[in-house]
Amino acid sequence: MYKIVKKETLSPAVKLMKINAPYVARKAEPGQFIILRVDEFGERCPLTIADYDREEGTVTIIFQEVGQTTKSLGMLEEGQDILDFVGPLGVASHFEGIKKAAVIGGGLGTAIAYPQAKKLHEMGAEVHSIVGFRNKDLIILESEMSKASSKLIITTDDGSNGTKGFVTDELKKLIEEGNTYDLVIAIGPLIMMKAVSNLTRPYGIKTVVSMNPVMIDGTGMCGGCRVTVGGKTKFACVDGPDFDGHEVDFDEAMRRQLMYKNHERQSLEDHKCNLGGETNA
Amino acid sequence: MPNMSPDKVKMPEQEPDVRNKNFLEVALGYTPEMAQEEAKRCLQCKNKPCVAGCPVNVKIPEFIQHVANGEFEKAYEKITETNSLPAICGRVCPQESQCEKLCVRGIKGEPVAIGRLERFVADWFMQNSKPQAKSIQKNGTKVAVIGSGPAGLTCAGDLVNLGYDVTIFEAFHTPGGVLMYGIPEFRLPKALVQKEIDSLKQLGVEIKTNMVIGKVLSLDELKDEGYKAMFIGTGAGLPNFMGIPGENLNGVYSSNEFLTRINLMKAYLFPQYGTPVKVGKNVAVVGGGNVAMDAARSAKRLGAENVYIVYRRSEKELPARLEEIHHAKEEGIIFKLLTNPTKIIGTDEGWVKGIECVEMELGEPDSSGRRRPVVKKNSEHIIDVDTVIIAIGQSPNPLIKSTTKGLDTHDWGGIIVEEATGATSKEGVYAGGDAVTGAATVILAMGAGKTAAKAIDEYLRND
Numbered sequence: 001m002y003k004i005v006k007k008e009t010l011s012p013a014v015k016l017m018k019i020n021a022p023y024v025a026r027k028a029e030p031g032q033f034i035i036l037r038v039d040e041f042g043e044r045c046p047l048t049i050a051d052y053d054r055e056e057g058t059v060t061i062i063f064q065e066v067g068q069t070t071k072s073l074g075m076l077e078e079g080q081d082i083l084d085f086v087g088p089l090g091v092a093s094h095f096e097g098i099k100k101a102a103v104i105g106g107g108l109g110t111a112i113a114y115p116q117a118k119k120l121h122e123m124g125a126e127v128h129s130i131v132g133f134r135n136k137d138l139i140i141l142e143s144e145m146s147k148a149s150s151k152l153i154i155t156t157d158d159g160s161n162g163t164k165g166f167v168t169d170e171l172k173k174l175i176e177e178g179n180t181y182d183l184v185i186a187i188g189p190l191i192m193m194k195a196v197s198n199l200t201r202p203y204g205i206k207t208v209v210s211m212n213p214v215m216i217d218g219t220g221m222c223g224g225c226r227v228t229v230g231g232k233t234k235f236a237c238v239d240g241p242d243f244d245g246h247e248v249d250f251d252e253a254m255r256r257q258l259m260y261k262n263h264e265r266q267s268l269e270d271h272k273c274n275l276g277g278e279t280n281a
Numbered sequence: 282m283p284n285m286s287p288d289k290v291k292m293p294e295q296e297p298d299v300r301n302k303n304f305l306e307v308a309l310g311y312t313p314e315m316a317q318e319e320a321k322r323c324l325q326c327k328n329k330p331c332v333a334g335c336p337v338n339v340k341i342p343e344f345i346q347h348v349a350n351g352e353f354e355k356a357y358e359k360i361t362e363t364n365s366l367p368a369i370c371g372r373v374c375p376q377e378s379q380c381e382k383l384c385v386r387g388i389k390g391e392p393v394a395i396g397r398l399e400r401f402v403a404d405w406f407m408q409n410s411k412p413q414a415k416s417i418q419k420n421g422t423k424v425a426v427i428g429s430g431p432a433g434l435t436c437a438g439d440l441v442n443l444g445y446d447v448t449i450f451e452a453f454h455t456p457g458g459v460l461m462y463g464i465p466e467f468r469l470p471k472a473l474v475q476k477e478i479d480s481l482k483q484l485g486v487e488i489k490t491n492m493v494i495g496k497v498l499s500l501d502e503l504k505d506e507g508y509k510a511m512f513i514g515t516g517a518g519l520p521n522f523m524g525i526p527g528e529n530l531n532g533v534y535s536s537n538e539f540l541t542r543i544n545l546m547k548a549y550l551f552p553q554y555g556t557p558v559k560v561g562k563n564v565a566v567v568g569g570g571n572v573a574m575d576a577a578r579s580a581k582r583l584g585a586e587n588v589y590i591v592y593r594r595s596e597k598e599l600p601a602r603l604e605e606i607h608h609a610k611e612e613g614i615i616f617k618l619l620t621n622p623t624k625i626i627g628t629d630e631g632w633v634k635g636i637e638c639v640e641m642e643l644g645e646p647d648s649s650g651r652r653r654p655v656v657k658k659n660s661e662h663i664i665d666v667d668t669v670i671i672a673i674g675q676s677p678n679p680l681i682k683s684t685t686k687g688l689d690t691h692d693w694g695g696i697i698v699e700e701a702t703g704a705t706s707k708e709g710v711y712a713g714g715d716a717v718t719g720a721a722t723v724i725l726a727m728g729a730g731k732t733a734a735k736a737i738d739e740y741l742r743n744d
Contacts, residue, residue, distance in 0.1 A: 043555035222538035263557030
C-alpha cells in the first residue's frame with residue numbers, strides 16, 4: 001500500500017498527488033514513469049513521474065481525469081492508499097552537453113515536461129519553455145515552469161490567456177528569431193508532438209518526444225506499448241518512453257491509441273452507474 | 282491385488298460445449314475412490330523408472346502406495362519431501378514426456394496416471410488438512426530471490442526450510458509468475474496457486490511485490506542491504522515477434538499481452554475488472570506450443586466464433602502437451618497445420634482483416650533432427666481474421682543482464698550457469714528456470730530452484 005500524502009487540484013480535471021514510495025523516490029529520474037493500480041479490480045495505469053523528493057521518500061504524479069481509472073484515483077483523498085505503485089520504469093532522459101533547449105508542453109504534457117525543464121535548468125542550460133492549453137482554466141504549473149525556464153511562453157487555443165494559437169507557431173517564431181537549440185523536447189498529445197517534429201525536421205534540430213502508448217506491465221514482457229521508430233519495433237516501456245521525434249511513426253501510434261476506445265467508454269459509463277448519477281464531466 | 286486394467290481411470294471433465302464458454306477448470310479431478318482404484322494399477326516396481334523421469338524425483342511408488350491404502354495425508358507428506366508445489370505440478374507437468382513416459386504399465390497400455398494422483402493428493406490435503414506450523418531453526422542469514430515464478434518459489438521454499446531469512450522480489454503486483462499471468466484459470470485455478478504461495482508465506486518467506494529488480498534496486502545494492510546470496514528466477518518473459526509486415530496493426534497481440542490481460546488482470550470479467558481485452562469473431566493464433574493452445578482456448582471462451590492455430594510444421598511436431606491439443610480440438614479450435622504466416626493485412630483504419638500464409642511441406646531433417654518445413658510453390662492464401670495472437674516463444678528479459686556487471690549471458694539472453702549448482706559468473710549469485718534455459722516447463726524450473734537452493738546452502742556454510 002502506498003499512502004497519498006498530498007493532494008492538490010491544479011485545474012478542474014487535473015490533480016496532483018504526492019505518493020509515499022521511498023524505493024521509487026530513491027531512483028527516479030526525469031523521463032521515467034510509474035505504473036499504479038488503484039484497487040484490486042483496477043487496471044495498471046502508467047503515469048509519468050512529475051517530481052520526486054528522495055529524502056521525504058515521495059513521488060509526485062499529475063493526472064487528468066479522462067477515464068475510469070483516473071477518476072477513481074481522483075476521488076481518493078490525502079491519507080488514503082493506492083494498492084500498487086511500481087517504478088521507476090523506462091529510460092531516464094539524456095541531457096549531457098545540452099546548452100540551450102526548448103521544452104514544449106501540451107496540456108497535461110506540461111506536467112511531464114516540467115521535471116525535464118527543471119533538470120535542464122539545474123544543469124545550467126538555457127531553457128525556453130512553450131506550454132499550450134485549450135483555455136485559461138486548464139493552465140497548470142505556471143509558476144513552476146516559470147522558475148525552471150529563462151523564457152516561458154503560454155499559449156491558449158482560444159486566446160483566453162497568454163498568446164492565442166499553437167505551441168508550434170511560437171517555436172517557429174523563436175527559431176526564426178535566431179535561437180539555436182541543441183535540443184527540443186516535446187511532450188503532449190501525439191498530434192502536437194508530430195507537429196513539433198515536423199516543424200523542427202527541416203531545421204535539423206534534435207527533437208525528443210515522450211510516447212504514451214497503452215501499457216500493461218511496463219517491464220517489457222508484453223509489447224502492448226510497441227511503437228515503430230526508424231522502421232524498427234521498440235517497446236516504449238523499456239526502450240523509451242523518450243524517442244527521436246523525427247523517427248517515430250506517429251500515424252501508427254495514433255491509431256494504436258484508439259484500440260480500446262469503446263471499452264474505455266463502456267468502463268466509464270458502467271462506473272458512473274455504480275456511483276449513482278455522476279454527471280458528465 | 283493390482284488393478285490390471287490397461288487404461289487409466291478416467292478423470293471427470295466439463296463437457297466441451299459447456300466449458301468452451303467459461304473459465305472454470307476443465308478437468309475436475311479424481312474422487313477418493315477413483316484415486317484408490319488408479320493407485321492400484323501401480324506395480325510398485327523395484328527399480329522405479331518413473332522416479333528418474335521426474336525432475337524433482339518425487340518418491341512416486343511410495344506415495345502411490347499410500348494412496349492405494351487410503352492414507353492420503355501420508356501420501357502428501359511423501360510427495361512434499363521433494364516437491365513443494367504438487368497441486369500445480371499434477372496439473373501442468375507434461376507427464377507423458379516425464380514420469381509417465383517411463384512407467385512399466387505404459388508398455389502394454391496406458392501408464393499409471395501419476396500426475397492425476399499427485400493432483401488428487403494435493404487437492405485432498407488442501408481441503409481436508411491444515412498444514413502444521415513447522416518450527417524452523419532460523420540461522421539469521423538473508424537470501425534474496427528475484428522473481429516469484431515456479432523456480433523462485435521452489436528455491437525460496439527449500440531455503441526457508443533450511444533456516445534462511447528469504448525475501449522474494451516480484452515485479453508484478455501478484456506473485457506466481459507464469460502460474461498467475463500465463464497459464465489460464467481453466468487449466469490452473471488461481472485460488473489454488475495463491476494457496477500454495479500462502480503456505481510458503483506461513484513458513485516465513487517474505488514476498489515484496491512491485492519491485493522491479495534492475496530498476497528499483499540492482500543486485501549489488503541488494504548485497505549492500507545484507508543479502509548474502511541471491512537466486513535469479515526471472516523467467517523468459519520477453520515476447521518474440523515474427524518480424525513480418527503488419528505486426529503493429531490494431532488487433533495483433535503477443536501471447537504474453539493477451540494472456541496477461543486475461544489471467545492476471547481478469548479482462549474476461551471486464552468491466553467488473555478495469556482491464557479490457559479485444560477479441561474479434563475470427564482469431565488466428567500463430568504457434569503450436571502450450572502457450573498457443575492457452576491463447577486459442579481463451580479466445581474461444583471470450584466468444585470468438587472461429588479460432589485457428591496456425592503452425593508451420595505438422596501435427597506430430599506440435600510442441601504442446603497432447604492433453605491440451607486434445608482439449609483444444611474438443612473445444613472446437615481449428616488447426617491450420619503446415620501453414621506459415623507471411624504478412625498481416627489491415628483495413629484502411631489500421632485494424633487486422635486477414636493473415637496471408639503459405640503452405641509448407643516437410644523436407645530434410647535439420648540439426649535438431651526435426652524435418653525442416655519448406656514453402657510449397659503457389660500456395661499463398663489469406664485467412665480472414667480480425668485478431669492475431671503471436672505465440673512463437675519468449676526470450677529471457679534483458680533487464681537484469683543489462684543492469685548487472687559481471688553476469689555472463691548467452692547471445693540469446695540466457696544466463697550462463699554451472700549446471701550442477703546453478704552458480705553464475707557472479708559470486709554468490711545463482712540462477713535457474715527459464716532465465717537460464719529459455720522457455721521450458723514448470724517442473725524443470727522447480728528442479729533448477731531446488732538445485733540452486735542446495736548449492737546456496739553449501740556456499741553459505743563454507744563462507
